[in-house]
Amino acid sequence: MSEKYIVCDPDKCLGCGICEFVCSAVKDKSLDASFSRIRQVNFEPTGSLAIACLLCEKPPCVGVCPMDALLKDEKGVIRVDEYKCNGCGWCINACKFGAITLHPTRKVAMTCDLCDGDPECVKLCPFEDALAFSTIEEVTHGLRKRAVDKILHELLKVRTAGSS
Amino acid sequence: MFGYRGKILRVNLTKEKIAEEPLEESVARKFIGGRGLGAYILFNELQPGIDPIGSKNKLVVATGVVTGIPFPGNSGLNVMAKSPLTGIWGESTAKGFFGPELKSSGYDAIVIEGKAKAPVYLWIQDGEAEIRDASRLWGRPTREVQRVIKAELKDDRVQVGCIGIAGENLVRFANIMFGFNHFAGRTGMGAVMGSKKLKAIAARGTGRARYAREEKLVDLLVDRLNSKEALSGPYFPDGLFKYGSLADLGYWQETGRLPTMNFRKSLFPRYENLTAEALAASPYLIRHNTCPHCTVGCNRITKANTPYELDPEYATPEYESTAALSSFCMNDNLVATLKAIELCNKYGMDTMSTGVIIAFAMECYEKEKITRKETDGLDLTWGNHDVMIQLIEQIARRQGLGNLLADGSRKAAEKLGGGTEEFAMHVKGMEFPMHDVRGMKGHGLGIATSNRGACHLQVETDDMFEGQLDPDVGIDETTFPKEHRDRLYAGPEKVRLAKIIGDLFAVFDSLVICKWTVYPCGGYKTRTLVDIVATATGWDFTMDELMKTGERIFNLCRAFNVREGITRKDDKLPKRFTEPLPEGPYKGEAFPKNVFERMLDDFYRLRGWNRKTGIPTREKLEKLELSYVADNLTDLGLILPAKK
Numbered sequence: 157m158s159e160k161y162i163v164c165d166p167d168k169c170l171g172c173g174i175c176e177f178v179c180s181a182v183k184d185k186s187l188d189a190s191f192s193r194i195r196q197v198n199f200e201p202t203g204s205l206a207i208a209c210l211l212c213e214k215p216p217c218v219g220v221c222p223m224d225a226l227l228k229d230e231k232g233v234i235r236v237d238e239y240k241c242n243g244c245g246w247c248i249n250a251c252k253f254g255a256i257t258l259h260p261t262r263k264v265a266m267t268c269d270l271c272d273g274d275p276e277c278v279k280l281c282p283f284e285d286a287l288a289f290s291t292i293e294e295v296t297h298g299l300r301k302r303a304v305d306k307i308l309h310e311l312l313k314v315r316t317a318g319s320s
Numbered sequence: 321m322f323g324y325r326g327k328i329l330r331v332n333l334t335k336e337k338i339a340e341e342p343l344e345e346s347v348a349r350k351f352i353g354g355r356g357l358g359a360y361i362l363f364n365e366l367q368p369g370i371d372p373i374g375s376k377n378k379l380v381v382a383t384g385v386v387t388g389i390p391f392p393g394n395s396g397l398n399v400m401a402k403s404p405l406t407g408i409w410g411e412s413t414a415k416g417f418f419g420p421e422l423k424s425s426g427y428d429a430i431v432i433e434g435k436a437k438a439p440v441y442l443w444i445q446d447g448e449a450e451i452r453d454a455s456r457l458w459g460r461p462t463r464e465v466q467r468v469i470k471a472e473l474k475d476d477r478v479q480v481g482c483i484g485i486a487g488e489n490l491v492r493f494a495n496i497m498f499g500f501n502h503f504a505g506r507t508g509m510g511a512v513m514g515s516k517k518l519k520a521i522a523a524r525g526t527g528r529a530r531y532a533r534e535e536k537l538v539d540l541l542v543d544r545l546n547s548k549e550a551l552s553g554p555y556f557p558d559g560l561f562k563y564g565s566l567a568d569l570g571y572w573q574e575t576g577r578l579p580t581m582n583f584r585k586s587l588f589p590r591y592e593n594l595t596a597e598a599l600a601a602s603p604y605l606i607r608h609n610t611c612p613h614c615t616v617g618c619n620r621i622t623k624a625n626t627p628y629e630l631d632p633e634y635a636t637p638e639y640e641s642t643a644a645l646s647s648f649c650m651n652d653n654l655v656a657t658l659k660a661i662e663l664c665n666k667y668g669m670d671t672m673s674t675g676v677i678i679a680f681a682m683e684c685y686e687k688e689k690i691t692r693k694e695t696d697g698l699d700l701t702w703g704n705h706d707v708m709i710q711l712i713e714q715i716a717r718r719q720g721l722g723n724l725l726a727d728g729s730r731k732a733a734e735k736l737g738g739g740t741e742e743f744a745m746h747v748k749g750m751e752f753p754m755h756d757v758r759g760m761k762g763h764g765l766g767i768a769t770s771n772r773g774a775c776h777l778q779v780e781t782d783d784m785f786e787g788q789l790d791p792d793v794g795i796d797e798t799t800f801p802k803e804h805r806d807r808l809y810a811g812p813e814k815v816r817l818a819k820i821i822g823d824l825f826a827v828f829d830s831l832v833i834c835k836w837t838v839y840p841c842g843g844y845k846t847r848t849l850v851d852i853v854a855t856a857t858g859w860d861f862t863m864d865e866l867m868k869t870g871e872r873i874f875n876l877c878r879a880f881n882v883r884e885g886i887t888r889k890d891d892k893l894p895k896r897f898t899e900p901l902p903e904g905p906y907k908g909e910a911f912p913k914n915v916f917e918r919m920l921d922d923f924y925r926l927r928g929w930n931r932k933t934g935i936p937t938r939e940k941l942e943k944l945e946l947s948y949v950a951d952n953l954t955d956l957g958l959i960l961p962a963k964k
Binding site: 171 | 391501541606608632
């Protein structure tokens with residue numbers, strides 16, 4: 157998958173829920189988190205994580221829709237045809253991440269549309285790099301860098317210890 | 321009514337009766353919520369002189385108009401009752417997820433009366449409430465109680481406020497833990513719950529308040545978020561996120577005002593072990609934590625295996641707890657300090673009072689007012705952290721010396737006698753916060769006159785204001801030139817500053833908003849709050865009304881205290897502060913009695929209180945639309961009747 161998606165770093169997310177507020181505010185002018193396309197879960201004291209649509213390669217939500225109302229577009233975004241959607245909820249059950257919900261008032265499937273490629277939640281997340289809009293390649297590159305940095309650090313310790 | 325749920329839940333534990341009553345809009349507008357609403361209810365309903373741990377005391381848990389509006393600092397609630405520690409107005413705020421959940425569950429406030437026969441907990445869900453058996457929860461530590469209740473109710477989104485064994489054992493500075501790492505910490509509200517055999521309050525809701533101009537409110541909040549206003553306060557850009565409030569520890573040391581050895585010293589030689597930087601560089605800090613919708617992220621979670629095992633469920637340090645349990649007791653061991661905090665949180669007692677009381681005991685031991693016989697062999701030498709930890713266990717369980725200390729430093733000194741009163745660092749019975757007021761004069765006045773005893777959160781002046789102005793509340797360069805905002809300045813302008821801030825903070829605790837996010841500590845300007853309240857409620861709310869409301873609430877709490885016998889004689893600081901600071905940049909600086917008394921004269925004049933007695937005048941109360949309060953004080957013979 158080369159498309160960018162919304163990634164949450166569990167080491168940096170503090171579980172404030174600003175992403176939920178921003179999403180419901182921007183999309184529906186609501187103060188209700190149930191309007192948000194990104195949702196956040198806290199496990200205290202261990203950590204927290206926000207989840208939005210992960211742009212699955214083989215999206216089960218699209219496959220199960222009996223009304224053919226869901227479609228994956230060329231950018232990987234799941235589009236809901238609100239005329240076809242009858243709010244049956246099969247897509248909601250199919251998504252293992254809880255990333256699709258029912259729109260509280262329109263009662264149709266609701267999922268993240270990445271704000272046309274510039275997600276507001278990522279821009280307004282208060283904790284640096286807790287939310288990012290990245291491709292798989294960028295994410296894994298970051299993870300590799302972190303791991304290598306740690307290894308090099310340890311190596312350096314061994315080397316300096318050996319030289320003294 | 322917009323901005324509120326419009327309902328108060330009233331629970332009588334003696335009669336096992338639950339009722340609902342409306343929150344009138346006129347009351348909401350006059351008293352806002354939180355502290356103001358609690359003061360309104362308790363002044364009307366509590367007879368003066370009642371026993372704080374008797375069945376006649378009432379506990380009010382109140383949210384405010386901004387509670388639950390998704391913006392930084394919004395998540396507060398205030399818990400109020402007559403305090404078992406001080407015998408006067410008791411209150412404590414807590415942030416976190418409980419306040420918004422309570423409001424979601426359908427109520428702006430809960431009033432709890434009477435006393436249950438056996439342990440119970442209160443369960444509130446979407447406008448329904450139920451008193452449930454809590455016998456199997458009695459004796460359990462705070463987080464475990466929360467876990468068991470969530471499991472019993474089969475919903476992990478239930479929010480629980482509960483007491484630990486300190487509250488059960490009526491430790492007079494027991495607190496209430498709300499969710500993870502949030503406490504209504506001060507004035508012993510946990511002991512009030514314990515006395516009522518109320519182990520916990522659980523809330524879950526799916527509703528929310530409606531707002532007068534909801535779309536405008538959304539725009540306002542997004543705009544404020546975009547401008548990062550909350551993050552523009554004096555603690556930023558490095559800020560509370562990077563170091564937490566613990567950053568203060570290094571600051572007070574550098575400026576020679578770190579409370580050390582029961583205020584006998586102002587520098588702690590081994591302070592480097594305890595700073596925010598030391599914690600950040602240590603292997604113990606595992607992550608940061610934040611309140612709902614807060615961009616500040618000031619909380620810390622720690623873990624360790626040695627020399628003490630730390631449970632991250634409870635080991636959550638911040639400045640006041642850390643200083644009280646380290647430098648104040650001459651303890652230089654970081655993990656031991658974290659362990660002490662962990663135990664206080666697990667048993668549900670105020671870390672600040674605990675630290676001050678241990679320091680009191682250590683000084684008594686040093687000066688042979690307590691002997692090894694009375695401590696059952698515990699060696700209470702300054703800095704002996706092993707013994708501190710044992711003492712915390714004893715206090716929570718009221719065992720041995722702990723039983724004496726569990727009544728607070730004032731009562732302990734009364735019982736010990738022999739001049740130990742001079743070692744008890746308290747005002748009106750509440751232990752001191754970790755602020756040495758010899759080096760911050762306005763703060764000294766604030767602490768001496770605060771309605772809940774020695775409290776740093778009801779008036780904060782000095783350092784914070786040296787670089788922070790807010791012309792909207794009348795704090796600007798012309799009215800308060802730089803020299804009058806200086807930390808050591810003790811003239812009439814500083815007194816006026818203390819009055820303004822006292823009124824302002826009374827509103828903050830009523831809204832209920834976290835002081836870390838608002839002027840002067842945080843980045844939000846007071847104007848932004850006025851806009852949010854006006855947009856949420858639809859009231860033509862102005863800055864003037866905000867300040868007047870604050871003054872009303874401050875005076876109402878004072879009137880509550882006046883009925884309990886508080887007068888000018890009680891507005892004082894411990895004698896120790898008249899002695900000069902022994903070291904550091906402010907060496908020689910004291911808080912002489914004559915300077916303090918002059919400030920107090922000015923303060924009473926500004927407040928419109930009787931200069932001799934410190935009792936609010938009828939004229940002042942009437943101006944604040946508190947005629948009924950004036951009449952009540954007249955009936956009790958405390959102020960003169962109205963002129964015919």
